[in-house]
Amino acid sequence: MGDEQTMIALCDMETFYSSVELIFRPDIINRRVVVLSNNDGCIVACTKEAKAIGIQKFAPYFKQKEIIERNDVTVFSSNYALYGAVSMRIMNILSEEAQIVEIYSIDEAFIDVSDISSCLTQFGHKLKDRVWREQKIPMGVGIAPTKTLAKMANKASKHYKKANGVFVLNNNAKWQWLCEKTAIADVWGIGPRLSARLEKEGITNAAQLANMEITQSRRIGGVLLSRTVSELNGIKAITLNTGSTDRQQIISSRSFGEKLNCISTIKAAISTHVFQACRKLQRQNGVARSIRVWIETSAHDNFQTYICPASSWAFDEPVSDQFLISSIAVKMIDQIFVPNRYYTKAGISLTEISSRANWQENLFTKSESSRETQDISKIINQINRKYGGSIVKPARQICSKWEMRRDLISPNYLTKWSDIPSVKCT
DNA sequence: TCTGGGGTCCTAGGACCC
DNA sequence: TCTGGGGTCCTAGGACCC
Numbered sequence: 001m002g003d004e005q006t007m008i009a010l011c012d013m014e015t016f017y018s019s020v021e022l023i024f025r026p027d028i029i030n031r032r033v034v035v036l037s038n039n040d041g042c043i044v045a046c047t048k049e050a051k052a053i054g055i056q057k058f059a060p061y062f063k064q065k066e067i068i069e070r071n072d073v074t075v076f077s078s079n080y081a082l083y084g085a086v087s088m089r090i091m092n093i094l095s096e097e098a099q100i101v102e103i104y105s106i107d108e109a110f111i112d113v114s115d116i117s118s119c120l121t122q123f124g125h126k127l128k129d130r131v132w133r134e135q136k137i138p139m140g141v142g143i144a145p146t147k148t149l150a151k152m153a154n155k156a157s158k159h160y161k162k163a164n165g166v167f168v169l170n171n172n173a174k175w176q177w178l179c180e181k182t183a184i185a186d187v188w189g190i191g192p193r194l195s196a197r198l199e200k201e202g203i204t205n206a207a208q209l210a211n212m213e214i215t216q217s218r219r220i221g222g223v224l225l226s227r228t229v230s231e232l233n234g235i236k237a238i239t240l241n242t243g244s245t246d247r248q249q250i251i252s253s254r255s256f257g258e259k260l261n262c263i264s265t266i267k268a269a270i271s272t273h274v275f276q277a278c279r280k281l282q283r284q285n286g287v288a289r290s291i292r293v294w295i296e297t298s299a300h301d302n303f304q305t306y307i308c309p310a311s312s313w314a315f316d317e318p319v320s321d322q323f324l325i326s327s328i329a330v331k332m333i334d335q336i337f338v339p340n341r342y343y344t345k346a347g348i349s350l351t352e353i354s355s356r357a358n359w360q361e362n363l364f365t366k367s368e369s370s371r372e373t374q375d376i377s378k379i380i381n382q383i384n385r386k387y388g389g390s391i392v393k394p395a396r397q398i399c400s401k402w403e404m405r406r407d408l409i410s411p412n413y414l415t416k417w418s419d420i421p422s423v424k425c426t
Numbered sequence: 427t428c429t430g431g432g433g434t435c436c437t438a439g440g441a442c443c444c
Numbered sequence: 445t446c447t448g449g450g451g452t453c454c455t456a457g458g459a460c461c462c
Contacts (some may be wrong), residue, residue: 016462038431040429060430060431062430103462108462175430193459249434254432255430278429300430344430345431436455437456441452442451442452443452444452
């Protein structure tokens, strides 16, 4: 099973969004609850009670409306301010318990547990119990020598009742047993395409994939699959990414609340996306060398008429200033906009990102991101971070048309004074 | 009535040049 | 007039994840 000196734990919250909603709604505990994605488009989380009646994750909401209404299912729009606040509290707990923590997503964290001297199963239960006691969120813990195996162990922690939420993969017998039990499609990094391809080759479970020659895996699925094969054998190929991970590319895109054919409204949406992306860019102290802007019509309506006009632009020098980037992005919309079409989505991506510390100013051009505009952007970002996105560039006029639908959103229990729950003392 | 998420990384293949 | 090799750069699209 490879190097057993280092061990990684994956802590994963169970049906996180719906679990968060339940914290503040004890009246619907053990009931059928689902949470929708942005724009109330798809179902992205559902309690096991909702799953049991056949509700599917990532399927469109409107297609499941009938079963939802017939079964008295409680539905919430996504409340990211709330989920983010609870997530931060949980991540703080994990950081108190371990030295090295990688926050992988809003509801998952990898932890280096190599230096834990006590029994790892006990340690896993300690984490799980503390998160439950302090935040009332159920969590599963999987512990193994690599990230891919930790993912697998985590699934086992929830699947096997005997594990009681904690599964440690620390010997060959367990490894062999779990790999044989794990279907190929359930391995982290193997999606529907790859699993279909591998099944054709006669590989149906993780144990068989682990035995594949690296060169063959490389041929079938590129570097990513070859890494997965190494990881399954206990050889680290995906490192623990602690601290802030610097993105090579930052995307902000979103579906509109309703179909749009008005160019000025689309421009307002684009300038919001620039604003979002720049915030992330500045957080990693990065600068971008180029931008890509696109708009698209619905791919579901009629594939024949689907269009996705896009355009890229390279800046003279790497930039991070939202005013500068947004003025260019808006001009790009003029170039790509095809009139008399209804658009459903728009987005931008900042690419060729590097660290601000590593670039040198161009000797011959006036620095585009002059100190002055940079300072303004920074101050606006600071204010918005503190008080929510309330200060915006004039081009970002408030317009309900492109803003997403969130008809069923819960209160901001943790981040808004007027929404904080009150307790009646009798 | 209509309605279908968002983000990241990798790479095959096109465009261009010598 | 038409065709040819091989290298580099770039990007749209593929695949995956939550």
